[in-house]
Amino acid sequence: MTSTRRTRGRPRDPEADEAIMKAALELFVERGLEGANFEQIAKRAGVAKVTVYRRWSSKEELLTQAIERARTLVPEADVWADTDAAAQPAGEQLMDSWVRTFGDARFRAILAQLIGSSVTRPSLLATYREQYIEPRRRAIHAAVERARRDGRPDGDADPEIDAEIDTVIDMVVGAAMYRMLIDPDAPADPAAARRYLEEVLHQADRLLRRPDRPEETA
Structure with a gap:
């Protein structure tokens, strides 16, 4: 003792x-x-x-x-922190980190086991979601919403847009998961991974762009 x-x-x-x-x-x-x-x-x-x-x-x-230690993703605090003009933009940092993760065969195997264990032992995935997935999701949501507010004169939040952002995040994550775990023909080289992710994000951006509402007339 x-x-x-x-x-x-x-x-x-x-x-x-x-x-x-x-x-x-x-x-x-x-x-x-x-x-x-x-x-x-x-x-x-x-x-x-x-x-x-x-x-x-x-x-x-x-x-x-x-x-989390094994991930090649940089911490969300580093990605979404305010940076000066000379620093690499947050979006490029996030893209670089995603590309590294796509090419990491070890992390693919870890992710497959993590998802597979969720049926019989959901506590592991629940712990990982609470400690790491949800904080990242909130950070991404806040960054997207902040960028959209900068483009709106009133700067007000829009519950409908908030719901759209959540949906688009799900779509992007789902596409990435499919690419990493299910598609056997998906090339793992960084250039191909970057092209795929850029196309996914491009399509997501198109979904988030809403036509300007017509001004109300008296």
């Missing part, structure tokens, strides 16, 4: 964290959620099982963090 209390006060070892998360993802891809238990993760990472328990309260929490 004394040893345990003393160990908890020590700084976390980044190398141990990386080894644990790497082992967790490898086992998750190979064996699914059931096979990625703390005992097997600790064994593959070369650490004591108690080391894993001290860092994460559940394997859902561990895998959620490990999946």
